[in-house]
Amino acid sequence: MAKRDYYEVLGVDKNASEAEIKKAYHKLALKWHPDRHVGKEKEKKVAEEKFKEIGEAYSVLSDKEKRQNYDHYGHAGTKGFQAGGGFEGFDKNASSIFKDIFDSFFGGESYSRRAPTATSEWEPKKGEDILIKFTLNFKEAVLGVTHQIVLELDKVCAYCKQTGAYSDKHISKCSTCKGKGIVQIIQKTFFEDIYTRTTCPNCQGRGRTITKKCPSCLGKKFTKKKETISIDIPRGVQGNQLRMKNAGNDGLYGAEKGDIYIEIAVKKHRYFQRKGNDIHVELPISFLDAALGNYVEVITLEGLEKIRVPAGTQSNDYYTLKDKGCFLGISNSSRGDFYIHFQVVIPRKLTEETKETLKKIEQRSDWNPNREFIKRNEDILKE
DSSP: OOOOOHHHHHTOOTTOOHHHHHHHHHHHHHHHOGGGGTTOHHHHHHHHHHHHHHHHHHHHHTSHHHHHHHHHHGGGGGTTTOSTTSGGGOOHHHHHHHHHHHHHHHTTSOOSSOOOOOOOSSSOBOOOOEEEEEEEOHHHHHHOEEEEEEEEEEEEOTTTTTSOBSSGGGEEEOTTTTTSSEEEEEEEOSSSEEEEEEEOTTTTTSSEEESSBOTTTTTSSEEEEEEEEEEEEOTTOSSOEEEETTOSSOOBTTOOOOOEEEEEEEOOOSSOEEETTEEEEEEEEEHHHHHHTOEEEEEETTEEEEEEOOTTOOTTOEEEETTOSOBSSTTOOOBOOEEEEEEEEOOSOOOHHHHHHHHHHHHHOOOOHHHHHHHHTTTGGGO
8 A cells, every 4th residue: 555645644734844743743643642542452453553654754754854855755765764664763853752642641740661759758847827817997907906816726746746656566667668658550551661650549658557546646646726826916907918927737747837827807997987098087066166166076096186176167178187097007107197077067956045146146247158159140040
């Protein structure tokens, strides 16, 4: 049977680049690899023939000199380069492609007689970290606070000292992996034996087996213990995540403790409103305080404070307390400002005596904002 054109075999144009030829070959090699048809002899035989064909085509077209001879003389120009027409003719480039194929089949862990290496399960390991979620009220977030909480922590087992066994006599080398913690599996492929390694199923990678577990930790190497932890929330937090280093669970075999991470959320407040690093509040005052300019009290984060309302204050006018707002950051001594927005309140009910007094004041005064407004805007409908 006449051989097919190599460019046709790989499905590429005669002007295809080296990268295009390699890509086409890689795709077809994966598709027709015989190991994809294990257990199906008929399909496997077809795949073997296809695989040989595309391998032969690639061995020629991936080599500059071979490709030039093939382009000039066809299949006759490749005879000097072929060794039996099979896989023996593959070059180093083809070998690198086989590696990629093996990686696709076997996950890239090992290939081509790679010797497995043992990994120790008895090395020190840092303790597990702990995440705590805190919701603070507005004042706590701005000024800081200390909270006492109870945590159930992992502590080194005092009985077995983290061997997990009743005694040293009850620890033995794993008979399956011989103490390595891993076992080797040989996979037969079309080309060669592929060696892969996996965690020992008998000892779960520990390399040792325990015949009798510790009565205190039941082989877990840690026991649970409740401890009261003092959590210091610094001033100026605003949805931050804080870290308490080496305050968490004990480590394995003398390693350092884990950390405690504190995730902060801040509740909204019905009175204090934060805008950037400033605090804004609305303060109701009487129309008399607004008109006369009296002293009033305002609630700040530090407690009550007296301020004087400027005479003639209108609703939504504001007064500023400098450096009474939020801190600019954790451990930063600088602060924003505290804005007091006045809301002038008019009484809905007045005593008769009060009404008479106010009428007398009105009669003696020429001030009437409504009348002044109408007079200034007589021509408003003509605009």
